[in-house]
Amino acid sequence: MKIHYLFILLLSISLFSCNKEKxxxxxxxxxxxxDAPADYExxxxxxxxxxxxxxxxxxxxDQGWTTLPTNTGIYNLLELTNGIDALLATEELPAGKVSQIRLILGENNTLVEDGETIPLRTPSAQQSGLKLKINTTLEADLKYVIVLDFDAARSIVKAGNSGNYNLxxxxRTFVESDGGSLKGCTxxxxxxxxxxxxxxGGVVATAYTNDGCFLVKGLPAGTYQVRVEPPVEYAPVTISDVVVIDGEVNTLDTITIQ
Structure with missing residues (x-):
């Protein structure tokens, strides 16, 4: 009997340890x-x-795609700026590598311009999803936030003089804890x-100022050029040699608009 109880005790400890490890x-x-916003309503x-x-x-x-519990719906990109975001999905996952993320859009994509709602024609290829590279490793017991920075200005293309718009x-995809941030006010x-x-010479990210200020997250460490373009009656301002450091926010001096 003693051996029997000892065996049960050891088995219980083993199962507890396995569950804890799992x-x-x-x-x-x-x-x-x-969103990196566009000049639409x-x-x-x-x-x-x-x-x-x-x-x-x-x-x-291919096999191996994992569907996350998704907050489906229609989102106004122009509301998601300067620190405001929308939670699309959240899930507990086994620790390990994540290389791709796929965003699947429906057909109800529109823009509003001069008070008119205009359909955005969406390529049929989007039915299988937009594949985005992420390449990060999830470590156990940690929280990771993958950010999809949807550049609305560069994503909407007017089709000639037809009046149609294509989406x-x-x-830009990044893990929120990676890279550095750039902040400034005019x-x-x-x-x-x-x-x-x-x-x-290549565009890394764009943003519009809100109350004169902007915030760009998830920039890889390095040196950048920042160009601020106000309406045409004002002169644009270019700032060179702007350094971004991993894990830090670089706050620029006030940018004078003349």
């Missing part, structure tokens, strides 16, 4: 949506599903300006 092998993942996108995969070469038809999403609080962050 629980501690989970990481929490959130997917959030933000509203831009609505129809979010249907979020999926992830561990392989960066996985095709649409060709340009999305002297013109009531004027909305376009802010473009570039590196080696």
């Amino acid at each position: 629980e501690s092998g989970q990481a929490k993942l959130e997917v959030r949506l933000v 509203a831009v609505y996108i129809d979010v249907q599903e979020i999926r992830i995969h561990t392989s960066e070469t996985a095709a649409d038809e 060709k999403p340009v999305i 002297s013109a609080v009531t004027i909305q300006s376009l802010v473009t962050v570039s590196q080696n």
Whole structure:
């Protein structure tokens, strides 16, 4: 009997340890949506599903895609600026690598211009989802936030003189804890300006000022050029050699608009 009880005790300890190890092998993942806004009254996108995969070469038809519990719905991108975001999905996942994220949009995508709601024609390829590279490793017991920075200005393309608009999403994807941030304000609080962050001649991120200020997150460490473009009656301002450091917020001096 003593041996029998000892065996049960050891088995219980073993099962408890295994369960504890299993629980501690989970990481929490959130997917959030933000916007680099465009010069429209509203831009609505129809979010249907979020999926992830561990392989960066996985095709649409391959096995291994995990569908996250998704907050489906229509989101106004122009409300998601300067620190405001929308939670698209959250899930507890086994620790390990995440290489791709797939954003699947529906057909109810529109913009509002001069008070008129205009359909955004969406390529049929989007039915299988927009595949975005993420390449990060989830560690157990930690929380990760993947940010989808939807560049509305560069994603909407007018089709000639037809009056039609096409939605060709340009999305910057990053893990919120990675990289650094860039923050600044202009002297013109009531004027909305376009802010473009570039590196080696290529656009990395864009934003519009809100009450004269802007915030750009998830920039890889490095040196950038920042260009602030107010309305045409004012002169644009270019700031060179802006340094971004991982884990830090670089706050620029007030940018004078003349």
